[in-house]
Amino acid sequence: MTQSPEPKVLISREQIAQRVLELGAQIERDHPDGSLVILGVLKGSFVFLADLARAIRRELRVEFLGVQSYGSAKTSSGAVQITLDLTNPIDGSDVIIVEDIVDTGLTAQFLMQQLAARQARSVKLCSLLHKPARSIRPVQIDYLGFTIEDVFVIGYGLDYAQKYRNLPDICVVEG
Ligand code: IMP
Ligand code: MG
Numbered sequence: 001m002t003q004s005p006e007p008k009v010l011i012s013r014e015q016i017a018q019r020v021l022e023l024g025a026q027i028e029r030d031h032p033d034g035s036l037v038i039l040g041v042l043k044g045s046f047v048f049l050a051d052l053a054r055a056i057r058r059e060l061r062v063e064f065l066g067v068q069s070y071g072s073a074k075t076s077s078g079a080v081q082i083t084l085d086l087t088n089p090i091d092g093s094d095v096i097i098v099e100d101i102v103d104t105g106l107t108a109q110f111l112m113q114q115l116a117a118r119q120a121r122s123v124k125l126c127s128l129l130h131k132p133a134r135s136i137r138p139v140q141i142d143y144l145g146f147t148i149e150d151v152f153v154i155g156y157g158l159d160y161a162q163k164y165r166n167l168p169d170i171c172v173v174e175g
């Protein structure tokens with residue numbers, strides 16, 4: 001019989017909230033003017049993006065891009081695919097890609113390449129989490145929430161087989 005994994009809190013909602021405020025303030029300081037676009041990578045970033053956008057107290061646009069690199073397994077398939085493209089132009093804007101986690105780095109590298117061709121004024125990467133132990137491609141993360149060990153995490157937008165995205169804390173699956 002299959003049992004549900006038992007989630008254990010790794011990063012609490014209070015810790016996340018505090019760090020998101022700091023990241024928002026940092027982004028605000030670094031972008032005093034110009035057109036700012038916060039580009040959420042679906043689906044995993046949707047909770048983080050909602051909080052981060054409200055922590056940046058200046059005019060901005062929210063856009064989304066859908067990518068898939070994982071099936072229902074815990075390991076990357078290696079192939080990254082765009083499942084939903086941008087619906088508005090980003091040329092001339094400062095773009096901040098918002099990711100839930102940089103794991104192997106394949107998705108982030110793919111996105112940076114894709115967006116380089118679209119005449120943005122600048123493209124930066126903001127990721128809530130980084131798992132450096134599993135890095136395959138070196139990725140520069142301009143705004144980083146937390147560095148974590150090589151564990152599979154769920155909650156605050158992150159899924160396991162499309163479930164657990166609604167957990168308020170970042171948890172580790174055990175079992
Ligand atoms: P990449 O391996 O850096 O390309 O990571 C791509 C995507 O894999 C991330 O945006 C997440 O959606 C997903 N992912 C990687 N590690 C985890 C994890 O520990 N939990 C949930 N999703 C993960
Ligand atoms: Mg995911």
